Amino acid sequence: MVAVKAHEADRALAKPDPAWRLVLIYGPDSGLVSERASALARASVDDVNDAFQLVRMDGDDIASDPLKLVDEANTIGLFGGRRAIRVSPTSKPLHAAVEPLLSTPSQDAIVIVEAGDLQRTNPLRQACEKARTALAVPCYGDAARDLGSIIDEMLRAAGKTIDRGTREQLTGLLGGDRQTSRREIEKLLLYAGTDVAISESHIEAVVGDTAQREQAALVDAVFAGRLPVLDLTQAKLVSEGLDPGVMLGAVLRHALALLKARQSLDSGRGARDAVAAMRLPFPRLAAAEAAVNAWSTEKLTEAIGTLGTAMLAVRRDGEVARPTAARALWTLARLGQNGGRGR
Structure with a gap:
């Protein structure tokens, strides 16, 4: 079996065994998945810009026609040299396309x-973990230690310095997605300009609290009825270790604030003024105003009851916390699709 633990992934990919002819890189941290796939591709060919050396294939296309991957893997390079095939993520099953390459690996x-994020029972993950010619690499949200390493690496490359306290402050503001964290650090470096030392004032001016933004995205998705966004943000927050009760609490607080704003609206106050009293960050005002206009007082009261019941169930039995929270949020989001006014 060739399956590595999350903390062993970088070491395994730095010096891959030549016997590994197929590498599955998976996990909830899509940014880290992409980053590791890019690094492995660069190390596997002489020129990543040469389409004959690095072949990019769409996961959806391969799922629809599994033989495409087998055919490409068995194609002999026109000009010789090392080749790599990079398959993009897909929600469709890829086991049928990968299985022939596990039994008869590509030599070229x-x-x-x-x-x-593939579960332990996923056929693709199981097949790659069992095969001697494949490597399965998990990618989970960055821990504080990992984020510290990324900060040090990027600041060193930019010729910047940062003291321990400021570094800890920055680490606390970054989320669990590798790509998002790198973008935040890039913004920080751009803002710092010619300043050599990164200070707390630089961070406060530019870097948002990624974890809080993800919670805000989840809350707004619930009341807007945006189920795909809800699913994505909930998966990210779960992967980062956020307690389901905390998620429900954030939605409940917003529901209570929306109810107060809606009652103001019912008493004749303008929607914009009612939402302004909620003291939300500017980017969230439009979503809140839409929710106040869409959700009736009765339905917001019903939503608060649903959330309260779910929070009580979560506190009583931690083993059912995640499905209970997910069910409650889905129920509200489905109601949100109908404008919070029922069927």
């Missing part, structure tokens, strides 16, 4: 498959 190319 290494195949890099990107995927989302």
Whole structure:
């Protein structure tokens, strides 16, 4: 079996065994999945810009026609040299496309498959973990230690310095998604300009609290009825270790604030003024105003009751916390699709 633990992933990818002809890189941290796939592709070919050396294939296309991947993997390079095939993520099953390459690996190319969060029972993950010719690499949200390493690496490359306290402050503001964290640090470096030392004032001016933004995205998705966004943000927050009760609490607080604003609206106050009293960050005002206009007082009261019941169930039995929270949020989001006014 060739399956590595999350903390062993970078070491395994730095010096991959030549016997590994297919590498599955999966997990909830899509930014880290992409980053590791890119790094492995660069290390596997001489020129990543040469389409004959690095072949990019769409996961959806391969799922629809599994033989496409087998055919490409068994194609002999026109000009010789090292080749790599990089398969983009897809929600469709890829096991049928990958299985032939596990039993008869490509001698000419290494195949890099990107995927989302695969459960232990997922056929693709199981097949790659069992095969001697494949490597399965999990990618989970960055821990504080990992974020510290990323900060040090990027600041060193930019010729900047940061003291321990400021570094800890920055670490606390970054979320669990590798790509998002890098973008936040890039913004910080751009803002710092010619300043050599990164200070707390730099961070306060530019870097938002990524974890709080993800919670805000989840809350707004619930009341707007945006189920795909709800699913994505909930998966991110779960992968980062956020307690389901905390998620429900954030939605409940917003529901109470919306109810107060809606009651003001019912008494004749303008929607914009009612929402302004909620003291939300500017980017969230439009979503809150839409929710206040869409959700009736009765339905907001019903939503508060649903959330209260779910929070009580979560506190009583931690083992059912995640499905209970997910069910409650889905119930409200489905109601949100109908404008909070019922069927």
